[in-house]
Amino acid sequence: MKAKKGEENFRSDCPISSALDLFGDKWSLLIIRDLVYFGERTFKDFSGAAEKISSARLADRLCKLESLDLLIKSNHPTNKKVYLYTLTPKGMDLFPVVAEYVKWSNKYLNDHIAEPAKEFAQNLEKDRENTLNQFMKR
Amino acid sequence: MKAKKGEENFRSDCPISSALDLFGDKWSLLIIRDLVYFGERTFKDFSGAAEKISSARLADRLCKLESLDLLIKSNHPTNKKVYLYTLTPKGMDLFPVVAEYVKWSNKYLNDHIAEPAKEFAQNLEKDRENTLNQFMKR
DNA sequence: ATATTTGCTTTCGAAATGAAAGTAAAGTTA
DNA sequence: TAACTTTACTTTCATTTCGAAAGCAAATAT
Known part of the structure; x- marks a missing residue:
């Protein structure tokens, strides 16, 4: 069942x-x-x-x-x-989880990752709060 | 293989x-x-x-x-x-990912979660940086 | 009216998983 | 020191999950 x-x-x-x-x-x-x-x-x-x-x-x-x-x-x-x-x-609140995966991968799988994602990861490193909010608030 | x-x-x-x-x-x-x-x-x-x-x-x-x-x-x-x-x-750097799962679960599965984890989640909400560092730096 | 697209469902062989039992080497106990 | 136990696995096997491909009905485009 x-x-x-x-x-x-x-x-x-x-x-x-x-x-x-x-x-x-x-x-x-x-x-x-x-x-x-x-x-x-x-x-x-x-x-x-x-x-x-x-x-x-x-x-x-x-x-x-x-x-x-x-x-x-x-x-x-x-x-x-x-x-x-x-x-x-509730689903949107999973975004921070996703964001941490992005940060980790950017650090350790960097040369395998697509360019736009790298930029997003860098923004997360610079200003996490703001970067997350840009997505969460729309 | x-x-x-x-x-x-x-x-x-x-x-x-x-x-x-x-x-x-x-x-x-x-x-x-x-x-x-x-x-x-x-x-x-x-x-x-x-x-x-x-x-x-x-x-x-x-x-x-x-x-x-x-x-x-x-x-x-x-x-x-x-x-x-x-x-x-490299493995320790996965801790922030884990921490975000904890936060999400504390918010949405709260009544199912063990007490010590709830406290950890609350600390993460209050002062994320510091709470993470307590573990990462040892 | 016919062809195509969309959002699935079905089928089926292969891969991954959980439960249980087995094993070898090291350590403990009588 | 011989027997027993513990640790860290490995093996086996039935069940579940998965991916690839084909099929399908309703809606839409031609």
């Missing part, structure tokens, strides 16, 4: 393991990333990301993230076959 | 996906957590954590984290059958 809202089986009462129980897979934070960066995405948009998630995986991750209230699915204003996915505040 | 040092197959040049490619599983950050918190651990110590990792999984995670230079394995000073695992600076 599927786990319904709130019926997660947490491994422990540790905040870290619990967060990982919810979205500690290789795709969830990338969906969050796209939503933070673009603000609004369609199924096709997510599919177009460089990491090439399979549609089966994308579908179940979107479903799970929605059930966790990290994102919301809504209708496109004019096109009935397109749905729009948006972050909730 | 196993992936040797530096031969990771990254999904993209994104810093987030790349970090997840390296240690985006359900166990790696928990090992880091224990090392940050306790400073030094044995195989048995890790096995004793509340999340109950299987020995097979613990063995291959320790091996991978070592190959990534996130931790170091060394001999126990007096007992030849025990090994000591310690964080490298």
